[in-house]
Amino acid sequence: MSGTPIQAVAIGASAGAVQALLAILPALPASFSLPVLVVVHVPPDRSNMLVPLFQSKCRIKVKEAEDKEPVENGVAYFAPSDYHMLVETDGCVALSTDEPVNYSRPSIDVLFESAADYYGSALAGVILTGANHDGAAGLKAVADVGGVAIVENPDGAYASAMPTAALEATPSARIMSHDQIVFFLSSLGTAR
Amino acid sequence: MSEIEDLEIQLLLEALFQRYHYDFRHYARASIKRRLIQARLHLGFATISAMQDRVLHDASMLPRLLDFLTVQVSEMFRDPTYFKALREKVLPHLRTYPSLKIWIAGSSTGEEVYSLAILFKEEGLYDRTIFYATDINPEALAAAEAGVYTIDRIRKFTENHQKSGGKSSLSDYYTAAYGRAAFDKSLRDRVVFSDHSLVTDAVFAEMHLISCRNVMIYFDRPLQDRAIGLFRDSLTRKGFLGLGSKESLRFSSHAGAFTDFVPGEKIYQRREP
Structure with a gap:
């Protein structure tokens, strides 16, 4: 595997996100030791119901990201609806109301590109199911800095457009099923 | 690279x-x-x-x-529950003052200025209020003062206005023509549009309410702190500060100067010194 130990995981998902994330996040062990930054496309007007849902299902801590909050290990941060979530240059999460990217706010590209900037090769980026191409440029940014690029197998995905676009942008990305993603992440975050 | x-x-x-x-x-x-x-x-x-x-x-x-x-593109009555909270919880206090000063800090292209002006009209407070709309971008200030928005945005503005507890019809306040909606000048005859920087400028008046939403999320923590200190010093005793729905005073060194007045809506009140 890559030389740098992974320090953070970024996950992006759109159509079919809830089922995909339910297969992954609750399966992570309580001892999981990396921060997980999650962008899910949700309609802007709806209050984000994902956080309470995943809080009730996960063994790791789950919360909605707050502006300028230091990123802690073993915590999953969800982007609030209608805000972009970024990793700041001091390692805090930051929010922004900049205009939508790929018609999306939060946008997966915005998270992944800023996280790639901060974590470099110590970042693992995961693109899950979705019906658009957000995240493709972001995953490429992760791969370009030497991070680990992972894409849900489009054949098994609820919506294949997003993983397919990510693979087109980053052909070297590893293709995995939900179970393989769980296994891979667990091995990153609990080995030490 | x-x-x-x-x-x-x-x-x-x-x-x-x-x-x-x-x-x-x-x-x-x-x-x-x-x-x-x-x-x-x-x-x-x-x-x-x-x-x-x-x-x-x-x-x-x-x-x-x-x-x-x-430049930040906002909406009129963005986060309608914020305006509802102002209407129901803050304005009853403001009503007790004979004259009012309101500061919209980082007013960008003016959506929030017109929202507050309409809210104050509906509540009968407009005529005793001076609104200060400030921004660092002169072109944004000019756009705010013009108050013209493309018509495709009006549906969302109207929906937000209704959700905020609006007592009138938004269409009472604008004239639509050629794909644009021009807001009535009676909404800005008590608005002072002015260049002001939260980074480098100082207190300029004593305010009863400061609304500064989704501006400070673009600042680093030390600068956020400066801005919040500026707001504290600009507020009258028991004056109000409204922030964006994902902003808070939690990480600020000035947090102790405020009470959480409407917790879910990020509306704070200046403590008595």
């Missing part, structure tokens, strides 16, 4: 400050970087340094760059 670009960004921000006194050095860097890269692509420069060279020598480039660095 990225390290060189980070250095170029740092140098450009320093150049903007030294040459034009626009200080973005303590803006949250990740967002600034995105915006500068967008500006570079749109304006057709090969590097950030090339863009810096141009803006240093050609002042006409400044407004174009400022557009990328500052």
Whole structure:
């Protein structure tokens, strides 16, 4: 595997996100030791119901990201609806109301590109199911800095457009099923 | 590559400050970087340094760059529950004053200014209020003062207005023509539009309510702290401060100067000194 130990995981998902994330996040062990930054496309007007849902299902801590909050290990941060979530240059999460990217706010590209900037090769980026191409440029940014690029197998995905676009942008990305993603992440975050 | 670009960004921000006194050095860097890269692509420069060279020598480039660095597209009555909370919880207090001063800090293209003006009209407080709408971007201020928005945005504005507990019809306040909605000048005859920077400028009046939403999320923590200190010093005793729905005073050293007045809506009240 890559030389740098992974320090953070970024996950992006759109159509079919809830089922995909339910297969992954609750399966992570309580001892999981990396921060997980999650962008899910949700309609802007709806209050984000994902956080309470995943809080009730996960063994790791789950919360909605707050502006300028230091990123802690073993915590999953969800982007609030209608805000972009970024990793700041001091390692805090930051929010922004900049205009939508790929018609999306939060946008997966915005998270992944800023996280790639901060974590470099110590970042693992995961693109899950979705019906658009957000995240493709972001995953490429992760791969370009030497991070680990992972894409849900489009054949098994609820919506294949997003993983397919990510693979087109980053052909070297590893293709995995939900179970393989769980296994891979667990091995990153609990080995030490 | 990225390290060189980070250095170029740092140098450009320093150049903007030294040459034009626009200080973005303590803006949250990740967002600034995105915006500068967008500006570079749109304006057709090969590097950030090339863009810096141009803006240093050609002042006409400044407004174009400022557009990328500052302009925020908002909505009227964005986060309707915030305006509902102002209407139901804050205005009853403001009503007890014979005259009022309200500051919309970072007013951008004016959506929130008109929202508050309409709210105050509906509640019968407009005529005793002076509104200060401030921003660092002169073009945004001009747009705010013009109060003209494309008609496709009106549906959302109207929906928000209704959800905020609006007592009138939004269409009472604008005239639509040629794909645009022009808001009535009676909504701005008590508004002072002015250039003011939360980064470098000081207190200019004693306010009863300051609304500054989704402005400070673009600041780093020390700058957030400066702005909140400025708000504290600008508020009358028991005056109100409204922030964006994902902003808070929690991490600020001035948190103790405020009470959480409407917790879910990020409306704070200045404690008695």
